[in-house]
Amino acid sequence: MKQDDMIKESSAEIIAESPKTVSKQMEVFYNPVMKLNRSLSVCVINAYFGKPARIADPMAGTGIRAIRLLKEAEGKIESIDINDYSEKSVELIKKNLELNKINNKFTIHNKDANLFLLESTGFDYIDIDPFGTPNPFLDSAIKRIARDGILAVTATDTAALTGTYEHACERKYWAKPLRNYLMHEIGLRILIRKIQLIGAQYEKALVPVLSYSKDHYYRIFFRCEKGKKKCDIIVKQHKFFQEKYGPIWTGKLEDSALIQKMLNYADPESAKLLEILRDELDVVGFKELNNQKMEDAIKKLKSKGIESSRTHFAGNGIKCDCDSATLFKIIKS
Numbered sequence: 594m595k596q597d598d599m600i601k602e603s604s605a606e607i608i609a610e611s612p613k614t615v616s617k618q619m620e621v622f623y624n625p626v627m628k629l630n631r632s633l634s635v636c637v638i639n640a641y642f643g644k645p646a647r648i649a650d651p652m653a654g655t656g657i658r659a660i661r662l663l664k665e666a667e668g669k670i671e672s673i674d675i676n677d678y679s680e681k682s683v684e685l686i687k688k689n690l691e692l693n694k695i696n697n698k699f700t701i702h703n704k705d706a707n708l709f710l711l712e713s714t715g716f717d718y719i720d721i722d723p724f725g726t727p728n729p730f731l732d733s734a735i736k737r738i739a740r741d742g743i744l745a746v747t748a749t750d751t752a753a754l755t756g757t758y759e760h761a762c763e764r765k766y767w768a769k770p771l772r773n774y775l776m777h778e779i780g781l782r783i784l785i786r787k788i789q790l791i792g793a794q795y796e797k798a799l800v801p802v803l804s805y806s807k808d809h810y811y812r813i814f815f816r817c818e819k820g821k822k823k824c825d826i827i828v829k830q831h832k833f834f835q836e837k838y839g840p841i842w843t844g845k846l847e848d849s850a851l852i853q854k855m856l857n858y859a860d861p862e863s864a865k866l867l868e869i870l871r872d873e874l875d876v877v878g879f880k881e882l883n884n885q886k887m888e889d890a891i892k893k894l895k896s897k898g899i900e901s902s903r904t905h906f907a908g909n910g911i912k913c914d915c916d917s918a919t920l921f922k923i924i925k926s
């Protein structure tokens with residue numbers, strides 16, 4: 594059997610298995626690739642909440658996310674409920690909390706995540722972080738997220754959303770995916786719409802405040818507003834892309850003011866992504882530049898009064914407020 598390793602991530606020190614390659618079959622392990630994902634949870638909680646919030650970590654794994662929150666956003670936390678259905682995970686969470694000398698503000702549960710959420714009285718922040726699709730947990734998380742609370746969702750089944758498995762996408766996300774250089778953006782917007790439709794059933798309008806695609810996963814933070822009219826405004830922004838892909842969410846992916854505040858709490862890796870997200874132009878899709886320098890292209894477009902920006906979806910991608918013919922004519926001039 595493999596020995597557990599001692600692992601340090603930001604303020605937290607934990608013991609956990611840290612395998613070279615991770616898979617869903619492994620019961621509990623530490624995944625270093627998700628450090629950024631956890632760091633952004635810390636930033637959102639610090640930047641968004643005015644008063645201490647009730648936090649839920651329904652799929653806690655090693656407990657590292659909850660531990661980091663308790664150490665790095667302590668002032669913004671009233672309580673944190675840490676849950677995992679694996680007994681091995683719960684044992685590890687207890688050991689790791691002790692190791693980090695954390696002895697208050699938390700309660701540990703060992704239940705199925707849906708049961709844990711539905712038996713609760715609700716939370717201001719819920720973090721859904723499963724292996725694969727978040728689908729099985731959306732209904733209960735949306736039912737228990739408070740007005741003006743934040744629902745954070747991770748999805749790692751990007752193959753369906755980016756069109757490798759078109760029928761799986763239609764079945765699981767009620768939309769037709771696209772399979773070209775825009776697939777990551779369209780997949781993210783398909784996922785957002787699906788989650789918003791579940792919210793609309795309960796008259797909860799889920800407004801994305803931070804959304805991104807990275808490596809093998811999607812991550813979205815939604816602010817939960819309440820009311821039928823707000824839901825209608827959301828649903829009106831669900832449209833087809835190029836008349837046949839989607840429907841997708843065509844509204845904003847980011848709240849730039851929140852991102853600006855988050856930067857006060859960000860480490861260099863998080864800040865790098867946040868700055869691109871903050872400045873990304875609010876349009877659906879982008880174009881790829883081949884031999885042109887991004888800064889030159891943005892400058893030339895600006896001189897013609899056309900807004901443009903980089904995009905986190907692709908290093909050579911440019912978002913702009915004009916059609917392709919106009920874009921390439923201007924940047925080649």
Ligand SMILES: C[S@@+](CC[C@H](N)C(=O)[O-])C[C@H]1O[C@@H](n2cnc3c(N)ncnc32)[C@H](O)[C@@H]1O
Pocket residue numbers: 620621624627631651652653654655656657658676677678679682704705706707722723724
């Ligand atoms: C991706 S890991 C979580 C990682 C953790 N959130 C982190 O940031 O390090 C997914 C966890 O969900 C747990 N899990 C999967 N299905 C569950 C369910 N139905 N109810 C509760 N926990 C579940 C697994 O035991 C595993 O620990």
